[in-house]
Structure formats: C-alpha cells, structure tokens
Amino acid sequence: MRGPKAGATTGPTTDGPTTASGTVTARAGTQRVVQLGGGRARGPWLAVVVHPRPVLVCLVFLALAAVAALATLAVGELGISLAELPGVFAGHGTRAQEWALFTSRLPRLGVAVLAGAAFAVAGAIFQSVTRNPLGSPDVIGLGAGAAAGAAAAALVWPGFVSTPVGALLGAFLAITVVYLGTGRGFAAPHRMVVVGIAVGAMSLAFVQLALVRASRESAQEVALWLTGSLAARATGHVVVIGVALAVLLPAALALTRTMQLAEMGDDLATGVGVPVRASRTLAVVVAVLLTGAAVSVCGPIAFVALTAPQIARRLTRSSGPGMVAAACCGAVLLVVADLVAQYALPGIIFPVGVVTAGLGGIYLAFLLVREWKRVAV
Amino acid sequence: MSVAEMAGAGDVAVVVAPLAVEGLVMAYDGAPVIDGLDLAVPAGSFTVVVGPNGCGKSTLLRAFARTMRPRAGRVLLDGEPITGLRGKEVARRIALLPQSPIAPEAITVGDLVARGRYPHQGLLRQWSAQDARAVEAALAATETVELRDRLVSSLSGGQRQRVWLAMALAQDTELLLLDEPTTFLDIAHQYEMLGLCSRLHTQGRTLVAVLHDLNQAARFATHLVVMAEGAVVAQGPPSDIITAELVEAVFGLPARIIPDPVTGTPLVVPAVA
Numbered sequence: 001m002r003g004p005k006a007g008a009t010t011g012p013t014t015d016g017p018t019t020a021s022g023t024v025t026a027r028a029g030t031q032r033v034v035q036l037g038g039g040r041a042r043g044p045w046l047a048v049v050v051h052p053r054p055v056l057v058c059l060v061f062l063a064l065a066a067v068a069a070l071a072t073l074a075v076g077e078l079g080i081s082l083a084e085l086p087g088v089f090a091g092h093g094t095r096a097q098e099w100a101l102f103t104s105r106l107p108r109l110g111v112a113v114l115a116g117a118a119f120a121v122a123g124a125i126f127q128s129v130t131r132n133p134l135g136s137p138d139v140i141g142l143g144a145g146a147a148a149g150a151a152a153a154a155l156v157w158p159g160f161v162s163t164p165v166g167a168l169l170g171a172f173l174a175i176t177v178v179y180l181g182t183g184r185g186f187a188a189p190h191r192m193v194v195v196g197i198a199v200g201a202m203s204l205a206f207v208q209l210a211l212v213r214a215s216r217e218s219a220q221e222v223a224l225w226l227t228g229s230l231a232a233r234a235t236g237h238v239v240v241i242g243v244a245l246a247v248l249l250p251a252a253l254a255l256t257r258t259m260q261l262a263e264m265g266d267d268l269a270t271g272v273g274v275p276v277r278a279s280r281t282l283a284v285v286v287a288v289l290l291t292g293a294a295v296s297v298c299g300p301i302a303f304v305a306l307t308a309p310q311i312a313r314r315l316t317r318s319s320g321p322g323m324v325a326a327a328c329c330g331a332v333l334l335v336v337a338d339l340v341a342q343y344a345l346p347g348i349i350f351p352v353g354v355v356t357a358g359l360g361g362i363y364l365a366f367l368l369v370r371e372w373k374r375v376a377v
Numbered sequence: 378m379s380v381a382e383m384a385g386a387g388d389v390a391v392v393v394a395p396l397a398v399e400g401l402v403m404a405y406d407g408a409p410v411i412d413g414l415d416l417a418v419p420a421g422s423f424t425v426v427v428g429p430n431g432c433g434k435s436t437l438l439r440a441f442a443r444t445m446r447p448r449a450g451r452v453l454l455d456g457e458p459i460t461g462l463r464g465k466e467v468a469r470r471i472a473l474l475p476q477s478p479i480a481p482e483a484i485t486v487g488d489l490v491a492r493g494r495y496p497h498q499g500l501l502r503q504w505s506a507q508d509a510r511a512v513e514a515a516l517a518a519t520e521t522v523e524l525r526d527r528l529v530s531s532l533s534g535g536q537r538q539r540v541w542l543a544m545a546l547a548q549d550t551e552l553l554l555l556d557e558p559t560t561f562l563d564i565a566h567q568y569e570m571l572g573l574c575s576r577l578h579t580q581g582r583t584l585v586a587v588l589h590d591l592n593q594a595a596r597f598a599t600h601l602v603v604m605a606e607g608a609v610v611a612q613g614p615p616s617d618i619i620t621a622e623l624v625e626a627v628f629g630l631p632a633r634i635i636p637d638p639v640t641g642t643p644l645v646v647p648a649v650a
Contacts, residue, residue: 033504047504049491131479254500260481261495267444267475267556272548273468273496319484 054316054325061312061328065113068335072109075343076100108230110238111297112338112352113331114245116304118294120312120330121252121323123305125287128259128321129280130189133367136306137171137291138360140196143300144203145174146292147226150299151210154222163225164240164296171292174199175284186280187266228301228353230338237297244293248286252323255283259321301334301353303360308333310363393456395420395552395583396441396471400450403436403607409448410436411607418600423578424585425598429628433607434587435476435556441585442473442554468496472548474541476556480529486540487525490515493547515546518580519573535566542573553577555586559593571597591628595619595642603627619643 036046074080078100080088088097123136130140137143149170154163161169181195182188207226211219258279261269269276291305308330309321316325334352337359341350394417403411411433418424426434439445440452443459452459459467472493480489493515494508516522519539524532529540538558545553555574559567567590575597578584588594594601595615602612605627611618624632624645637644 045501047502049503257495257503261492263479263481264492265475265478267442267473268478270444270464271442271468271471271473271475271545271554272493273463273465275464317483319481319488 051316051318054318054322057312057315058325058328061325061332065328065332065335068332068339069109069113071339072112072335073101073105075339076105104232107233107235107238108338109335110235111233111241112230112334114238114241115294115298115301116308116330116332116334117249117327118241118245118290118330119301119304119334120308120326121249122287122290122294123307123330124309124312124321124323124326125252125255125259125283125290126305127309128263129186129283129287130192131263132189132193133310134306134364134371135189135193135196136303136309137287138300138303138306139200139364140178140193141174141198141200141203142171142196142288142291143295143302143305144200144207145177146171146295147300148203148206148210149173150225150295151207151222154225155210155214155218163222164292167295167300168289168292170203171288171295174203175288185277186284187277224351225299227351228299228356229351230298230334230341231349231351233298241293241297244290248290248293249323249327251286252283252290255279255286256321256323259283260319263321299351299353302357303364304330304333304337304356307360307363392420394418394453395455396585397453397456398437398440398447398450399453401437401440401447401452402449403433403440403445404448409607411440413450414608416602416609416612418583418585421578421581421583422600423575423598424583424600424602425594426585426587426602426604427589427591427594428604428610432604434604437604438554438556438585438587442471442475442556443467444473444475465496468548468550470550471552471554472545472550473554474545474556474558476560478541480537482530484529485525486521486527486529486532486543487512487516489529489540490521490543490547493544496548511547511549514549515543518546518577519543535562535569538562538566538570539573542570546577551583553582553584555584557587557589559588559590567593591619591624591645592637595644596637596640616641616643619645 032050032052034046034048034050035044070082070085074082074085078096080093080097080101084093084097087093088101091098093101119137126137126140126142127133127135129135146167147170150163150167152170153161153166177199178192178196179185181199182191184191186192211223214222258269258274261272261274262276262280266276294301309326311333312322312325312329316322318325334356337355338352341352341355344355397417399415401411401414401416402409410431414437416437426437428434436445440447443452443464454462454467454470491508491512494504494511497508497511498504516525519542521536521539521543524536524540529537532540538561542558558574559570562570571593574584574586578599598615600612601615601618603610603618603623610627611623619634621632621634624630624634631648633646633648634643635646636642
C-alpha cells in the first residue's frame with residue numbers, strides 16, 4: 001500500500017481541512033468528495049461523492065430548461081415580450097396578460113417541469129431494477145395500467161373514485177400482476193419486461209373496451225386525457241405533483257446507491273450488505289407513486305420515462321441511475337415537447353402526449369434494433 | 378460442545394470458528410440439496426470445498442454468503458447466528474467474490490473497487506480517509522493500481538477477475554468467500570488468481586473457496602472439505618485425506634495419488650486411458 005496520497009494526483013487528499021465546510025477534499029477514483037462540517041475527531045457529517053461530469057450535464061439541462069421555460073411563458077397568442085415579463089410578474093401587466101401568465105402558462109409550465117421530472121425518475125428506477133433500458137414504466141405496463149384504472153374510474157364504474165385515484169390504483173394493480181406474474185417477484189429482470197408487456201397489452205384492451213362502451217362525450221374527454229395533455233392545468237395540479245416530488249425524490253436519491261449495487265447482481269449486492277429484496281421493493285413503490293402522481297396531473301404522457309433517464313445516462317457517462325440528471329432531463333424534454341406540441345405546426349395544437357409518443361416511438365425502435373443486433377451477434 | 382467450538386479444539390483454549398453451520402438444510406424447489414450439515418471453518422485457514430457436480434458445495438457457499446436462506450439450521454459468524462446481524466455488519470466481516478457479477482457500463486476500475494466500501498459508509502457519510510486507504514490497499518494487493526483509471530469493460534478476463542477481487546478486498550474483512558473464482562480464466566490466470574488468494578491467506582485472512590479442480594484444491598488449500606450428495610465425506614489437510622479410495626468413492630474416478638513434483642502436495646492422476 002502506498003498510502004492515501006497515492007491516488008491524489010490532481011486534488012488535495014482526504015487529510016485536507018475537514019473542518020472547512022463545503023470543501024472538495026478528496027479524490028475517490030475519478031470522482032470528488034464534497035464534505036460539510038465536523039471536526040477532525042468525528043469527521044464530517046456529510047461526505048458525498050460527486051462526479052464532475054454529471055454536475056456539468058445537470059447545469060446544461062437546467063440552462064436549457066430555463067430557456068424553454070421563458071419561451072413557454074412569453075410565446076403565445078397573447079405574446080408577452082421578455083422585457084415585459086418581469087413587469088407582468090410584479091403585477092404591472094394588463095388583465096389579459098396576467099390571466100395568460102398566472103392562470104394559463106405558469107401552471108402549465110409547473111406541471112410540465114415537475115411531471116417530466118417525476119416520469120424520468122420513475123423511469124430511471126425501473127430501468128435500474130430491470131437492468132434493461134427497455135424496462136421503463138411505459139413498456140412494462142405501468143402507464144397502460146394507470147390508463148386502464150383511469151378509464152375504469154371515469155367510464156366503467158363512475159362515481160367510485162376520481163379519475164386520478166383510479167389511475168394510481170390501476171398502476172398498483174398492474175405492478176402487482178407483474179410481480180406475481182414473474183414467479184420470482186422483482187428478482188427476475190427479464191421476466192419483468194416480458195410479463196409487463198403482456199400486462200400493458202391487456203390494460204390497453206381494457207381501455208379500448210371502456211371507450212367503445214362509453215357515451216361519445218365522456219369517451220372523448222377520457223380519450224384526450226389518456227393521450228396526455230398539459231392544456232388547462234390549474235395551480236392545484238402543480239401542488240399535487242410538487243408535493244409528490246418533494247417526498248419521493250429524496251427517497252429515490254437515498255435509494256440510488258443500493259440500486260447501483262443491485263445492478264451488479266443480487267449476490268454481489270448481498271455480499272456488500274444491501275438488503276436487495278427490500279430496497280428493490282421500496283424503489284418500485286417509489287416509482288409507482290411517482291408515475292401515479294404524474295399521470296394524475298397530466299395523463300399517461302408516453303415515453304418520457306423511457307427516454308429521459310437513458311439520455312441522461314449517456315450524457316453523464318454515469319455507471320448507475322443518476323436521479324438528479326434524469327429528473328433535469330425529463331423536465332427539459334417535457335417542456336420542449338410541450339412547446340413543439342403547441343407551436344410546431346401553425347394553427348394546430350397537439351396534445352403533448354402525441355409529440356412524446358412520436359419521438360419516443362422512434363427511440364424505442366432504435367433501442368429494439370440495437371437489442372436485436374446484440375442478440376444476433 | 379457445539380460444532381463451532383470443536384473447530385478450535387487442539388488450539389489454545391477453545392477458539393470459536395469464524396464461520397460455521399449447524400444442522401443446515403438447504404433446498405431449492407424440491408428435495409433438499411443439503412440435509413442436516415454441520416461444518417466449521419477453522420480460523421486462519423484457506424478452506425477449499427470440492428466435490429462432484431450437484432454435491433451442494435456452491436449451495437453451502439450460498440448459505441455462508443446469505444445469498445440463499447437455509448430451510449433449517451443456523452449459520453454462525455464467530456459463534457453468533459448470522460440472521461441476527463444487520464446486512465452491513467456482516468459485510469464488514471465477510472466479503473464475497475460471486476461467480477458472475479455484472480460490471481456496470483462505463484465504470485472505471487477505481488470507482489468499481491470503491492463500491493466495495495459500501496458497508497463502511499452511511500447515507501450521508503459516503504466517503505472517508507479510511508475508505509481511500511482501503512481502496513489503495515486493495516488495488517495494491519491485487520496488482521491493479523495501474524489499472525485504476527481504465528474502464529472495466531476494456532480489461533482482459535484475468536485483469537477483470539483481479540479487479541472484482543479488489544472490490545471484495547476493499548470491504549476490509551477477516552473472511553473472504555470465493556465462488557469458483559477460476560471458472561472463466563485460462564490456466565495461467567487460474568494459477569495467478571489462486572496464488573493471489575494464497576498470499577491473502579498468508580497475510581492473515583480466512584478464505585473459503587469452492588473449486589472444481591481437485592489438484593488445484595490440494596495444492597492451495599490448508600483445509601480441504603470433500604462433499605458428496607450434500608454431506609461432508611472427508612475434511613482436513615489435503616495430504617492427510619486425499620486417497621485413491623476417496624477419489625474413487627466421491628468422483629467415481631479410478632486414480633493414483635502421487636506427490637506433486639513442485640509442491641509435494643497430493644496429485645491426483647486419473648488411472649483411465
């Protein structure tokens with residue numbers, strides 16, 4: 001052993017000033033360690049490993065999100081120029097401008113940012129649990145299950161529960177069927193994907209049945225919701241998804257390290273002391289709740305959960321589910337997709353779910369082709 | 378006197394075995410693979426478990442490693458039932474090199490080895506000077522220091538296995554379990570790996586390995602456990618227990634036993650042509 005200094009070619013060593021707060025004081029592999037507080041005897045209370053690249057990627061995502069957010073707020077039938085925007089915020093705009101900003105665009109933006117983040121984190125968790133980029137909630141039947149639950153609540157047995165609660169129940173029912181269907185719970189990643197696809201297909205069949213049997217008006221309303229839309233969101237929607245994220249994102253962050261280890265195989269994870277089954281079940285519950293919350297405020301918007309974590313993972317070149325990067329990426333994707341849905345074709349406004357489904361479908365095809373090639377080789 | 382205590386009989390006073398099983402019953406779906414096994418790993422030994430396919434040697438290791446729950450019986454760590462201990466607590470005392478771990482995409486050797494420090498870390502205190510020292514020591518012990526910044530995916534099979542071993546060593550445990558550590562290696566790297574294990578043993582660790590090759594087991598083990606049909610048929614120093622009769626009875630292979638010309642340990646030469 002060459003002592004602790006052997007690895008510190010570019011940074012100070014761990015023997016550095018541990019009393020300082022917020023200092024980067026050690027090097028662990030290619031990563032940096034940020035330490036906070038604590039004396040020399042007890043050590044810092046916080047020592048978190050940080051890779052420089054994901055931090056940079058997150059900053060870029062946030063910058064993009066800021067630009068897209070400004071566009072969402074400023075562009076529209078009732079244009080508010082960037083110069084005017086602060087004034088309208090401060091209450092100096094016209095009544096029409098204030099209505100457009102506070103009642104229409106801000107809630108829409110808030111839901112897009114938060115739901116995008118929620119979908120993406122749920123996707124990151126599921127892709128980690130299934131050890132498969134295809135294992136997102138969209139593909140393994142969670143979105144379809146939520147849709148079926150919503151259809152059941154709104155059309156088949158109206159009046160029992162509200163549509164969003166129906167969606168959450170549907171998502172839990174779908175994941176329960178997946179859990180039972182694999183025969184080995186969540187410990188069989190490949191079976192989860194296969195069973196999930198079957199559960200998704202059955203859920204969609206149920207949705208079709210419900211739509212066919214329903215009256216035209218209510219069917220149309222539900223059909224729009226099932227596509228996923230950010231139109232006419234209210235502040236209440238922002239609060240729902242905001243509270244859900246505030247609780248569930250820290251939970252997802254706390255589970256990140258155990259999930260990283262579980263990705264390396266159940267035996268190895270058990271060997272280093274991870275309670276694999278318990279933490280995996282907990283992670284799935286967090287992901288289902290995130291998906292349920294997001295679906296309840298904007299419908300099952302397709303493929304954000306599939307694409308955002310993978311884009312984040314490629315860009316950060318990270319070797320595990322990066323929750324923060326995935327969340328930032330999901331927020332950017334949904335805000336940008338919403339802009340495209342509103343303004344790409346003049347005079348035609350799509351539901352945002354159509355745009356994400358179109359773009360995500362292309363990505364899904366790419367993934368499938370790659371998987372086939374890998375199997376064929 | 379329990380099995381755990383017996384292992385130390387003959388040493389000074391009564392030494393509790395670092396790892397033992399009592400009345401162990403292990404079963405998959407159907408009939409038990411191991412049915413009522415008692416076994417103690419001697420402290421400071423390089424214990425190697427051998428036996429024909431399906432004899433339960435890997436299943437025994439799974440019981441030690443907690444990767445499979447016994448249907449009945451107990452696994453004892455320093456005399457304490459392992460089920461009463463927290464996962465991280467056990468992982469600070471036993472490390473496992475599993476048979477086919479999955480390397481994450483785009484991970485460097487240094488980062489992979491650092492993950493072995495998990496049981497020593499907390500939710501908020503994820504890195505310490507002690508972690509850095511243990512990772513350095515693990516890289517040095519496995520001669521992988523110069524691979525630190527390489528991607529694991531770019532390594533050869535032999536290098537990769539040494540890196541996985543380094544991750545287990547970073548756990549800084551007294552006990553090390555190895556599940557067929559030579560399976561995917563060519564013959565030169567098999568001996569490199571076993572030589573490495575032997576050095577770790579000499580430095581004071583207790584090792585328990587499952588091996589396929591009887592001659593490699595005889596050469597490197599200080600305590601050999603021969604299993605057949607879920608039971609221990611013989612155990613002790615290889616030179617004391619390996620006989621032609623045993624090999625014939627356990628493996629169904631007529632053989633002659635000669636001293637290994639290099640090490641003097643028993644060498645099994647199949648008497649079939």
